[in-house]
Each structure stands twice: as structure tokens, then as C-alpha cells.
Amino acid sequence: MESRLEHPSTSSAWRRPWWAGWLNPLAVSFAVVPYLDLLVGRRPGWPELMLGLALSGLFALGVFLPRLQTFGPVLCGPRPGISPRIALTYDDGPDPSTTPRVLEALGDKRATFFVIAEKARAHPELIAAMHEAGHQVCSHGFRHSWWLVISPGRARRLVLQASKVLSRTGIRERRFFRPPYGLMTPPLMRVLRRSGITPVGWSLRSYDTIRSGPADTFAQEIAERARNGDILLLHDAPERPGGRRPLGIDATGTLVKALESKGFELVTIQEIHDGDGSRPIEVDERQPIRRLPQGTRTADRHRRWPPAFQARAGKSGKGEEKRARTG
Numbered sequence: 001m002e003s004r005l006e007h008p009s010t011s012s013a014w015r016r017p018w019w020a021g022w023l024n025p026l027a028v029s030f031a032v033v034p035y036l037d038l039l040v041g042r043r044p045g046w047p048e049l050m051l052g053l054a055l056s057g058l059f060a061l062g063v064f065l066p067r068l069q070t071f072g073p074v075l076c077g078p079r080p081g082i083s084p085r086i087a088l089t090y091d092d093g094p095d096p097s098t099t100p101r102v103l104e105a106l107g108d109k110r111a112t113f114f115v116i117a118e119k120a121r122a123h124p125e126l127i128a129a130m131h132e133a134g135h136q137v138c139s140h141g142f143r144h145s146w147w148l149v150i151s152p153g154r155a156r157r158l159v160l161q162a163s164k165v166l167s168r169t170g171i172r173e174r175r176f177f178r179p180p181y182g183l184m185t186p187p188l189m190r191v192l193r194r195s196g197i198t199p200v201g202w203s204l205r206s207y208d209t210i211r212s213g214p215a216d217t218f219a220q221e222i223a224e225r226a227r228n229g230d231i232l233l234l235h236d237a238p239e240r241p242g243g244r245r246p247l248g249i250d251a252t253g254t255l256v257k258a259l260e261s262k263g264f265e266l267v268t269i270q271e272i273h274d275g276d277g278s279r280p281i282e283v284d285e286r287q288p289i290r291r292l293p294q295g296t297r298t299a300d301r302h303r304r305w306p307p308a309f310q311a312r313a314g315k316s317g318k319g320e321e322k323r324a325r326t327g
């Protein structure tokens with residue numbers, strides 16, 4: 001009982017709002033009608049313009065707020081367990097000038113790093129250090145660029161490119177992906193769903209890239225806001241080398257101590273995803289692939305991909321067989 005009072009979210013997991021499902025791409029496509037009118041030189045009427053603006057706004061909400069899960073299921077927490085737990089996630093690294101400090105501050109506590117493939121390629125020794133310390137290392141894309149306007153083909157190439165580069169640095173983890181800026185656009189969500197990769201968002205945002213002030217005070221504030229099952233968004237490196245140093249780097253030591261003093265266990269994204277069997281999982285885990293798309297590539301090009309991606313390349317029976325074997 002005491003534990004429930006200290007960690008109130010034990011009884012209130014995040015639910016996708018009922019109206020989020022209405023924001024599907026088909027409905028939102030009406031948003032472009034007034035813009036098309038403008039393109040062909042016709043002045044749109046006020047009702048049309050207002051509806052278009054409203055739908056554009058809703059579409060943007062769906063892309064920028066992963067927790068709404070507008071375009072598909074996103075692992076975003078909180079996913080409460082019997083005992084209080086929290087997943088620290090670090091984006092935008094690795095960086096030799098900042099990541100070692102975070103690794104040192106974490107000590108023997110585990111976290112999840114969403115790394116930029118281009119940076120990981122330049123610093124494989126930092127990836128090795130993460131693995132050695134028992135952290136989970138996942139993809140944050142090849143480069144930290146805006147994926148706001150992106151075709152399914154390009155989204156797929158970017159995810160694939162990052163995965164190939166990361167596998168060369170020893171990262172075999174392909175089950176989770178967090179896009180740069182957490183932009184969950186419909187084409188990207190489609191690619192991830194079809195490849196059996198779980199998009200990861202967050203439930204607690206630290207804003208450590210824009211906050212300033214004493215790192216210890218910042219850490220205490222975050223610990224105060226933390227709830228059971230939270231996925232906390234932090235950064236172990238500036239977005240670009242030489243950029244503004246995120247506050248999360250210097251706050252990690254105090255944060256770990258503060259969270260532990262509140263009884264939290266630090267877990268990885270995998271553990272948050274799997275749950276501890278104490279309650280049903282809230283997020284609807286869809287099957288990676290329902291039907292095989294047409295006109296896909298040769299099997300060779302997807303050898304390193306998860307079974308679902310391999311299924312795209314071959315015949316359905318072969319793909320199913322592989323999925324059954326590895327799943």
C-alpha cells in the first residue's frame with residue numbers, strides 16, 4: 001500500500017486517448033485540400049480553410065507526440081511493475097567528450113542508449129564500453145536529421161542504413177528504434193511495423209538539452225516527477241559535436257542516487273517492454289507483417305535484417321518459416 005502511495009502510477013498506466021485513432025492518414029489527408037486549392041490558384045473558402053488548418057494541427061500532434069500513438073503503437077510508458085522501476089534512456093551519442101562521464105556515473109546501473117549510427121561508427125570503443133557495462137544499445141537513426149517529410153522508401157533506407165552500420169560496430173539489437181526528435185510519421189511507422197521493430201517514445205521528458213542551472217537541482221526535480229514504469233528521455237551527447245552540453249550528462253550521478261533513494265530499480269527498455277507479468281501490457285503489439293508487399297528486393301540485401309524484413313524479400317512461406325525459427 002505504501003508503495004502505491006509513493007509511486008502513484010502503479011494504478012494508472014498511460015492509455016492512448018480514444019480520439020487518437022481518428023487521426024489516421026486518410027482522415028488527415030483532407031487537411032491538404034485547401035493547400036491544393038492555393039496551388040492551382042483557387043481561393044479556398046473559410047470552412048475549408050479552417051478544417052484544413054485544424055486537421056493539419058492534429059496531424060502535427062500525432063507526429064510530434066509519440067504518446068498519442070496516432071499512427072501505430074509506440075512503447076512510451078509508463079508500464080508499471082510490482083516493484084517501482086524506471087528506464088533511463090540516453091539519445092544522440094556516443095561522444096568521446098561526454099558519453100564516458102555518463103557511463104561512469106551510471107556505474108553498475110543499467111540504462112538504454114539510442115545511438116546515432118554515424119557517431120557509433122566513429123567511436124566503436126564507446127559502444128563496446130556500453131555493452132561491457134550491461135547497457136542496452138539501440139538505433140536512433142543514421143544521422144540526426146529531420147524525418148518530417150519522408151517517403152516510405154527513404155524511411156526504410158535510413159533505418160536499414162543505420163542498422164547495417166550499427167551491426168558493424170557490434171550492435172545486434174534491432175528490436176527497438178527511436179527516430180530523431182521522436183518524429184513518428186506515418187511512413188516511418190509503417191516501415192517499423194512491417195519490419196517488426198518497436199518504436200520507442202518516452203513518458204517523462206527531462207528537457208535536458210534546453211534546461212540550464214545546477215545539474216543536482218535538475219536531477220532532484222526529475223526524480224520528484226518520476227513514476228513507476230516511466231521511460232525517461234535524457235541525452236548523453238549534444239546533437240552535433242561541439243553543440244550545447246545537455247544537462248543530463250552531469251545530472252546522471254545525482255539522478256541515479258535520487259531515484260534509488262525513492263526505491264526505483266533502474267531497468268532497460270527491453271525490461272519495460274517485456275513487463276514483469278504483474279499487469280496486462282497496455283500497448284497493442286501488432287504482428288510485424290500481415291501481407292507481403294509487391295515488387296520487393298532480393299533476399300541477399302536483407303540477410304542481416306529481422307525475419308520480418310527478410311520476409312519482404314523472399315516468398316511468404318520462407319519468411320514465415322524464418323520468423324518461426326527465430327521468433
Ligand SMILES: [Zn+2]
Nearest residue numbers: 091092180181
Ligand atoms: Zn535525438
